[in-house]
Each structure stands twice: as C-alpha cells, then as structure tokens.
Amino acid sequence: MNNIFHRAFLVTALCSALLAACSDSSNNNNQSSNILKEDRAYYILPPGNYGGIPTNDNSLDQLPLYDGLTPLRGNVTDEDIDALFLPENLEPVGATTEEVTGRQGLTILYDSFGVPHITGETRADLAFGAGWVTARDRFLLLNLGRNPARVAVADVPGINAFSLVTNPSETFIPSAATEQLVTDQQALILEVYGAEEGQQILDDAQSYADGLNAYEAANDIPNPEPYNVNDVIAVTAFIGSIFGAGGGSEASNAEFLSTLVQGLGDGQAQLAWEDTMLFGDPEAPTTIDKRFDYGPITGGAVTGSVSIDAGSVINLDPRQPESTNTGLADSGGDVFFPAAGAPPDRQASNFLVAGGEVAANDATIAVMGPQLGYYYPEIVYQLHLSGAGIEAQGVGVPGLAMYLLIGRTQDYAWSLTSASHDVRDVFAEVLCEPDGGEPTRDSMHYEFDGVCTPFNIFNAGELSGVPLVYPQSVHGNVIGTATSDGRPVALTRKRSTFGRDGLNLGALKAMTEGKASTPELFWENANKFGFTFNWAYASRTSTAFFSSGRLPVRADGLDRRLPTLGTGDYEWQGFLTEEQHPHSLDGPDNRLLNWNNQSAPGFMHGDGTPYGSVHRVQLFDQFPDKVDLAGVVGIMNRSATEDVRSPAWPIVSELLRASEAPSVLAGQIVDVLDAWVADDAPILDADNNGFYDQSGPTIMDALWEPLGRAVMLPVFGDTVDALDNIRNLGGNDGSSYIYKDLRTLLGKDVEGPFNLQYCGAGEVEACRDSLWAVVEIIGEELSAEFGNDNPDTWLSTARLLSFTPGLISNTFRPTNRPTFQQALELAPQRPDGS
Secondary structure, eight states, rough: HHHHHHHHHHHHHHHHHHHHHTTOOOOOOTTTTTTTOEEEEEEOOSOSSSSOOOHHHHHTTHHHHHHHHHGGTOOOOHHHHHHHHHOOSSSSSSSOOOOOOOOTTTEEETTTTSSEEEEESSHHHHHHHHHHHHHHHHHHHHHHHHHHHHHHHTTTTTHHHHHHHHHHTOOEEEEEEEEHHHHHHHHHHHHHHHHHHHHHHHHHHHHHHHHHHHHHHHTOOOOOOOOOHHHHHOOOOHHHHOOOOOOHHHHHHHHHHHHHHHHHOTTTTHHHHHHHHHHSTTSSSSOSSSSSBBBBSSSSOOOOOOOOOOTTTTEOOOOOOGOOOOGGGOOOSTTTOOOOOOOOOOOOOOEEOOHHHHHHHHHEEEEEEOOOOOBBBSSSSSEEEEEEEEEEEEESSSOOOSOOOOOSSEEEEEEEEEEEEEEEEEEEEEEEOTSSOOOOOOOEEEETEEEEEOOEEEEEEEETTTEEEEOOOOOOOEEEEEETTTTTEEEEEEETTTTGGGHHHHHHHHHTOOOOOHHHHHHHHHTTSSEEEEEEEEEESEEEEEOOOOOOOOOOOBBSSSSSEEESSOOOBBBOOGGGGGGEEEEEEEEESSSBBBBBBBOOOOOTTOOSSOGGGSSSSSOOOSSSSHHHHHHHHHHHBBBBTTGHHHHHHHTTTHHHOOSHHHHHHHHHHHHHTTTTOOOOTTEEEEEEOOSSHHHHHHHHHHHHHHHHHHHGGGGHHHHHHSOOTSSSHHHHHHHHHHHHTTOOOOOOOOSSOOOOGGGGHHHHHHHHHHHHHHHHHHHHHHSSSOGGOOOOOOOOOBBSSSSSOOEEEOOOSSSSEEEEEESSSSTTOO
C-alpha cells in the first residue's frame, strides 16, 4: 500500500511539474511546451576571419569546422551544429582581446575566433571601428582591390575586375575620368536619399575611411593616397558588378541563332533555338509559385531586335596601341575575356528558409549564405556592431563594412543569392559616315535619333602601363563589332546600374539598422538594391522573399534575348516597380528554397541565364512534415555533395532498361548508376583517403556530356558543338534537354514540351540504341583506363578545393556549400522578453 501511495505521489508531482512547464506568467495552459524559448544562431567562414600575411591562428581555424560538416551529408545533429559552427548570438566567443585604437567612445574586442565585436557610442565611432578592423584584417585585400574596383565602376570592356584583384601581376591605375565616375555618385546619393539620409551615408563612409587611415597611421603603414569616400563606393560597385548583374549575352545568342540557320535552315533553326535557349519552361523550378510576368517578348511583333551574322563578331580589346587590338578572345589569363561574349558571372549561393506549420518548435528556421568562392583573404569578413541604435552581426565587405552585406539583427536575419536578372542590354549601333560614305567596322560614327553621331572616346586608365581606351555610344561602352545582314554594326552594352552603384548602400544600411522589422519593410528596403539578388528574410514571426534589381521596362517590339537596334527607336521606358518584382510572404508550403534558380513563374532572368526542367535546387528535398534546424542543415549538407545532374538519370535508366543491354559491362554501368542515384548521388571522399567513395562520380563525369550530345545530335548535327558552347551539355542545361525530351518520347506527362523531338529523331528504338552505344563506348574507355571490367572499382581521385590566389596551401574536400553561411532558429519572442 505504501508503494501505491508513493507512486501516486510521484505521478501527481510529475503532472504538476509538466503543467508548470507548459504555463506562462498569464496561466495560459494551452501554450505548447515545445515552443522554442532561446534563439539558436550560428555562422561559418572558411578558412578563418583574419586575412593577413603572415597568417595567424584565426586565419585557418574555421576550415576544419567547415570541412568537418561535409562527410556527415544529411546525418546532422544539434551536437554537430554546436561543434562545427560558430555562435552568431551577438556575443563574443570565448576569451577576448581588446584592440587599442585610442578613440574615445569606441571599444573593439576580438573573440577567440578573431571576430571583432565593435561597440560605439556614436555612428561615427561604429563606422570608424569598422574601418579600423577592415584595415587590420583585410589589409592585403584592400591593397589588391582598391584600384580594380574602378574597373567595375567603368565597366571596362573585356577586363574581369574580380580576376584582376586575384592576379597581382596585373596592376590598374584609374584615369581622372574614371575617378570622376565614382565622385559623381556622391551627389547622386544626396539627390536620391535626400539631404539627411544621403548625408548620413556619406558621413558614415568618411568615418569608415578615417578608421582605415587611422589604423595605417598607428601601425606606420605608408599610404600616399589615404582612403576616402570614393573607395567605399568603388568597392560597392565591385561586389555588385560581379555578383549582382545579369544579361548582356544577346550578341552570343544572336550569333548562335545565325549558326543554326546556316546549319539547319530557316524554320527548323528557330524552333531548335527556342527549345535550347530554355526560357519560359513551365517545368523550371521556382522559389515562389505566384506568377510575375517579365517575359522574353516585350509586346507585339518583333521589329527592333537585330540579327548577328554567324562568325562575324570581333571582340573589342581596349588595350592600346591599336596594333594589339586582336580581340580578347585570343588573350591569355582569366583577367581578360571576350568583350562581346557572355559576361563572367558567379552562381553558387543558396538558402533554405522554413516557418509556419512546417517548422518545429514554432520557430523560424534559415540556413543560407552566398558562395563567393574560396579565397585567402576571403572577400567578406565577420563582425559584430553594437551601439547608436544598431545591434547586428554578420559579414561585411572592404567597402562600407558598417553596413553588413549579410547578417542578423536581434529580431531578423537576411541573406542573398545572385539572381542574374536582366540589367544589361547589348545594343547594335548602325555605323555611318558623316559625309554619307559607306560605313565600315572602323567607322567612328553611329546613327541615333536620325543623326550621324560621333562615338565618345573614353580613357579608363592604364593596365600594367598599357592605356585602356575605347569608344562609347549613348548606350554604353563599345564591346565589339559585327555584321547584321552584311551591314557593319558596333555592339555596345548598357547597364541599368551604371553610375548608380553607391545607391545600393541604402538597402544594406536599412537592414543593418533594424529597419526591416516586417516583411513589408523588408520588401521596401530590398527594392533599394539595384543589383540583382534573391533576398531571403527570416524574422521571429515571418519569412519572406524578394528578388531585386533595377530592371528596365523595354519598348514594344523586342525579343530580350537578342541585341536591340540602337537608333533611338527602342529605348528603355522606365523600370519595374517594387510590386512588379517577384516577392512573397512565407513561400510555397511555408518554405523558401533558392539555389540561383528562377525566382517566379513567368519571370525571365538574364538573357544568358537559362532555366530548364532540371535544376540543382531540386536537391533540396526529403523534408519531413516538421523540420528543425538540424534537419534543414542536413538537407543543405547532403545536397552540397550530391551530383546536380542526378535528377535526370532515372529517365535515362528507364529508357535503357526497356531492352537488353548490348553487353554485360554496359548493363553493370546502369546498375551502378541506379544504386548511386538511389543513395543521393554522393560526390564525396568521406574518409579523406584521396579517392571518391563510390564510382558514380567517375562514370557520370565521363558519360553525361556524350549522352547529351547523343540526344541532341539527330537535329543539331554539325552544329552540336555550337550548342555545347552556349549551353553546357554536360551540366544542368544538358540534363534539362535529356529529361524533357526522353519523357516526351516515352509518353510521360510533360508540361511545355519542346517544339522538336531530338533523341532518335523521335523514334524510341533509335534513341535507345544511340544511348546504349554511348554507355558501351564509355564503359570500354573506363575499363581500359582502370584496367578491369568491374565498374564498382572505378574510383577516381577526389578533387580538392584550395584557396585562390595561392597565398596559403591548405586544401579541403569539395562541397557545393556557401562560402559564408548562417544557420538560425529564431524563437517567436526575444529570449529577454523585450
């Protein structure tokens, strides 16, 4: 009996404790016991936060953590997150060391990972401190990037500003005219943002520059040209021009179309071109499901788009004297690129945001970050700003780091991925001679508004002592010449954000200051960003999405994928409003997923950015009904080592398995790939022994491009190389061709089928035979390479990633993961109850 009473007492006590735990101060006993009470916030930046030479302990200390997550794939626990990320909780981590600046009102504490925590009594103190730590932690990058940033401001044709920073053998000295392009933006900031806010941006920039200069003075670092406001604006342009611009590939698209007309004939060529451009595919994965119309055709009959004769493009080389002007396509090094070709871009950033009913613990969950590449020193750096109404932590760039590029405040977080929206257009300037003579490629006049107008000649400065001089029209810099129906034209490229780079600071300023407390304010502030980015937003109670960019409203009569006639009849008609940009609250099924994929149905991004039915964002799958932070980190981490082509393999396998394999080896290869894809297609050396763990990567790398060629060859014939040059048959583009065409061939449900049938010219048996032939050939080649007929043993050497430009020798296992990444689980209310 005593035992019975004892057990009853324990049960009563336990129930009382549980009821107490489920109750708040208002005795609301209906509140769930699993509501998150404390924020969980983390971030990571390899190789480490300090970016100087010689390296120190904080140069490399985050790399083992970053690499340690990779082999876990989707098997990530809360303990793993605690061990392999740094806290981003607005507090120093571990022991701190004070950085002495001598400035009253400013305190800088470096934590155990070398992250500066800057506390200022005034805005000027904070900005000064941000400048000081930039000079301390990114001195090398400042020196390498200061002048190349002006290349980005001026859009110098054929010069890759990003690569110029990482190539110390090339030095750029801007001209007075280039510097004036930067200076003019100060007045524009005041004009657009007004005397109060505009002046505050400029004052913050000056205080930041003062901090840079003060650090150098305190450490006896000579600098004959002290840092100034122009440096802040120029670096802003540098980041935006590389990661925040799209479009500008119209000349390449048009030349490809002409190549198809020559090879396939009229009619067939246009249909094949439409298919392979991959614009407007209704099966393309999108981040949101609401439709936003911004399509390829601007309205009415296409009358203002210009054809480019096949093989006629000659790229401009701005380097003087003219005798060197042979076209940058023939130049060595990644500093130079074909000026009239597709502009260089970088796309490998992602975010996964979950809230509402799909998030556990009533929390808001976000795992997100930009893929900036792996550099030492890294482009961004971590910092925490506190004071003068600001409480924010994240990463900045060596421009105005007082305004965080990506980060969190006490109540919300934000991140960016490159959207590659269409902010650049190629115009075809009709050349003329003022005396009425016959124009040639060398003519220095063009027709505009009925007048034979001279080109302006712009001197951008000197690259390694060689002047950079090139013509400009009213639309922009000349990037090359070509012929259109035999008539010579000059090709120019216009960017909507040209001369307006500094205005983008307004968006980051607002985000850092906590002025995005609601989704509506978030959309309003993100819209200030003229650069083209997909923005993710996660607050305690909401998630939201916005796709930014100063996106032109183009005249009727244009196909945005082709060059625009530059005579003045087809000029831009304004820009999209905030409401016309893709944006969403919460997203489909309370999830916002982006990996540089299409933002919304009906919305065309840049003319060089295709979206088909297969895209790597589809790897963000296997969500449980309720997901927590470890679950989302696991989904991200698994996809980071998953072959992006794998979603298209099952349809290939289905087609092949409908007949007997032509050889035992060919059948084994299909078996191996089936099992590998079923295991989520890992590209992984988990045990770090120097070889991939499975043979799937070896086989897929050898097989996929030949399969893509075999599918497209019956229609494209000799022009298949031209297709591969403009659309990668070995990557997502090839996967989209294979996936849609084979599904159509097999009678599957296909939304938006191609105009033409490709594999086997539409005959199932012919298609199957051609693909089996590829599998057999590749199998024989790999068998000879590895010396055996067992595909399971074909383990290739695992690729290792390293840090450009080679200042440190450290390597790590490849992962398709953002360089900088935040992982956050925000409680519905602030932990302090405020």
